Amino acid sequence: QKEVEQNSGPLSVPEGAIASLNCTYSDRGSQSFFWYRQYSGKSPELIMSIYSNGDKEDGRFTAQLNKASQYVSLLIRDSQPSDSATYLCAVNMLKIDKVIFGPGTSLSVIP
Amino acid sequence: SAVISQKPSRDICQRGTSLTIQCQVDSQVTMMFWYRQQPGQSLTLIATANQGSEATYESGFVIDKFPISRPNLTFSTLTVSNMSPEDSSIYLCSARDRGYEGTEAFFGQGTRLTVV
Numbered sequence: 001q002k003e004v005e006q007n008s009g010p011l012s013v014p015e016g017a018i019a020s021l022n023c024t025y026s027d028r029g030s031q032s033f034f035w036y037r038q039y040s041g042k043s044p045e046l047i048m049s050i051y052s053n054g055d056k057e058d059g060r061f062t063a064q065l066n067k068a069s070q071y072v073s074l075l076i077r078d079s080q081p082s083d084s085a086t087y088l089c090a091v092n093m094l095k096i097d098k099v100i101f102g103p104g105t106s107l108s109v110i111p
Numbered sequence: 112s113a114v115i116s117q118k119p120s121r122d123i124c125q126r127g128t129s130l131t132i133q134c135q136v137d138s139q140v141t142m143m144f145w146y147r148q149q150p151g152q153s154l155t156l157i158a159t160a161n162q163g164s165e166a167t168y169e170s171g172f173v174i175d176k177f178p179i180s181r182p183n184l185t186f187s188t189l190t191v192s193n194m195s196p197e198d199s200s201i202y203l204c205s206a207r208d209r210g211y212e213g214t215e216a217f218f219g220q221g222t223r224l225t226v227v
Contacts, residue, residue: 034216043203043221044154088153090216092207099144099207099216101154 003027004091004102012108019076021105023089026070032092033065035074037085038104044088048074079109113138113206117219124194124226131190132222134204139184144205145177148221154203160187194226 005024013019021035032051036044050056050063050072062075072091076083089102114137124130134143143160158179159167166179181187191198204219 032215036218041223043201043218046215046217049215092216098156098159099205100156101146103153 003093003100004089006087006089006102006105008103009106010108011105012110013079015079015081015109015111017079019079019083019107019109021074021076021087021089021107023072023074023091023102024070025072025089025091025093027091027093027095028067028070029094030067030070030091031094032099033063033072034090034092034099035061035063035072036088036090036101037083038088039085076107079107081109081111083107084109113140113208113217115204115206115217115219117204117222119222120220121223122225124224126195126226128194129190129192130194130224131188132202132204134187134189134206134219136185136206138208140206140208141184142207143181143187144207144216145179145187145189146203146205146218148201148203150200157189157202160189191224194224196226199224199226 003026035048037047038044048063050065056063060077064073086104086106088104092099116135145157146154148154156169157172160179160181162181178190202222207216
């Protein structure tokens with residue numbers, strides 16, 4: 001099993017819809033989870049971090065964490081064409097104390 | 112949050128030459144890392160830059176190819192040595208520190224390297 005897994009996509013949603021991005025991880029002891037957005041040719045940008053089970057909301061973004069299921073997700077409400085990017089899930093793996101990235105999910109928001 | 116300045120932002124280099132990438136953080140951070148992102152791929156950790164000692168390299172990466180320095184808690188360099196076209200990638204510096212909730216990781220703007 002890979003350490004951090006994501007659906008590679010591409011995921012296409014219409015403008016105004018909810019985009020749902022999913023991520024699973026292998027290290028049950030992991031404590032810190034991150035979502036990064038990366039536009040083509042640009043560096044990753046941190047958009048959400050989450051540390052506790054449950055939901056964390058920031059504007060149109062909601063991160064959801066379920067440590068028992070080793071699952072973290074990102075919801076984007078009222079999706080905009082400007083949200084079209086690759087979304088990277090990253091996990092601070094406790095057993096190795098390093099941030100490991102998933103392969104990324106490409107999101108396309110169709111006007 | 113830490114602000115990371117990385118330079119150069121891009122470069123085109125001849126094969127067989129070396130390039131040193133600099134990473135400056137605006138505050139002292141406990142850990143600094145170097146990642147590589149090959150075209151169409153996710154980020155792969157190259158090494159952990161240790162302050163005052165040799166870097167810790169991940170499997171598949173060696174010091175002779177990617178020498179790293181970290182003379183203090185705010186600065187690190189990565190050198191890509193004896194470059195070949197396969198080294199064409201984005202190289203990213205990352206800093207981690209403990210926030211009030213937990214550990215957060217931040218990135219520089221990246222160095223886009225093209226080897227010809």
